[in-house]
Amino acid sequence: MSTLLNTEADRELLNAAVTAVRAAGAHLRERFVPSTELDDLAAVLAAIRATDAESLPFLREPLLAARPGARRIDDEGAAGDLPAGEWWAADPVEGNINYIHGMADWAVTATLVRDNQPVLTAVHLPLLDETFTAVRAGGAFRNGVPLHTSAKTQLDAALVGTGQAKPGEDRNTFRRIGESVTAMLDAALVTKVSVPATLQLIQVAAGRSDVFWQYSDVRAGLLPGALLVSEAGGTVTDMHGNPWQLSSPDFLAAAPGVHAAAQHVLAAIH
Known part of the structure; x- marks a missing residue:
């Protein structure tokens, strides 16, 4: 091996x-x-x-x-x-x-x-x-x-984003995306929904954006950004704070100062 x-x-x-x-x-x-x-x-x-x-x-x-x-x-x-x-x-x-x-x-x-x-x-x-x-x-x-992730420490000052991983997501995933966007519209400064995942994640790594999350796991879109964010000093986990793996059901990458707050908002959505 x-x-x-x-x-x-x-x-x-x-x-x-x-x-x-x-x-x-x-x-x-x-x-x-x-x-x-x-x-x-x-x-x-x-x-x-x-x-x-x-x-x-x-x-x-x-x-x-x-x-x-x-x-x-x-x-x-x-x-x-x-x-x-x-x-x-x-x-x-x-x-x-x-x-x-x-x-x-x-x-x-x-x-x-x-x-x-x-x-x-x-x-x-x-x-x-x-x-x-x-x-x-x-x-x-x-x-x-x-690259270095941002120095933000307050979620209400953060730029955050998510996106649809692929066409034809199941209804439960669509529901979670919708609920998470609503929650972040209330909790964060600016919330955007766009594709692809990698282009949002490079902005988190560069400190231009602060949080990205996704409810379905598509390898090609998450792998590059997961490495870039972690190597830029960010935190990459699942929605419950466990280290993200290819088998994880969801994904959260954030500047370290706002990761816990973002996780708190998103972990409540099932």
């Missing part, structure tokens, strides 16, 4: 991940259309598949070549624990729904998971030319500059 902590080797491996996400991002930026027309669900799904297909070749082979023996998670929407060993969780267009609708909130991500723990990640935002990186026990960075 692989050793979880291998920071020096992982820093070198991170370079390959950065190269891959930036290459995919450059290709997507060239074909990005700031406005588009999609007239029904079939057209939306076809556009999502087409954009994924454009980006994936820039990720798949380079990442597998950089880490022979690592496997690739094929289902972006999958959840739960993985078999032991190393896995690449790469999203060819994180926020694809935004990309195909001509909006700017999208990225390309690559995260290496070792024995069910994210150990390195690269998140590239092509339109902003920002690359967020982290290595476990090695810190988190934006374009090489260290």
Whole structure:
């Protein structure tokens, strides 16, 4: 079984991940259309598949070549624990729904998971030319500059957010999302609901936002941000304060000074 902590080797491996996400991002930026027309669900799904297909070749082979023996998670929407060993969780267009609708909130991500723990990640935002990186026990960075979560200590001064993990969530999840938004509208300064999760989580890591929570677990969206937030000094748990794992049913990432207050608000929602 692989050793979880291998920071020096992982820093070198991170370079390959950065190269891959930036290459995919450059290709997507060239074909990005700031406005588009999609007239029904079939057209939306076809556009999502087409954009994924454009980006994936820039990720798949380079990442597998950089880490022979690592496997690739094929289902972006999958959840739960993985078999032991190393896995690449790469999203060819994180926020694809935004990309195909001509909006700017999208990225390309690559995260290496070792024995069910994210150990390195690269998140590239092509339109902003920002690359967020982290290595476990090695810190988190934006374009090489260290990241730190915010110094907020009061939830009523906090910017908080959540989002829908995937289309077709069950009714109970929709209910919990709605109740949590209502609760946070009362408890926090500003509450937003948007996708994708990774783009909210990088803002928590950068100290621009303070709290993000999600009721369903989708690996590809949470893994990069979980590592970035924790390496930037934030707290990443489930809704009851237990350390977040791939098998956790829910997710909470926050600046340490407001984590307990956010958890108190959200833990009451069942």
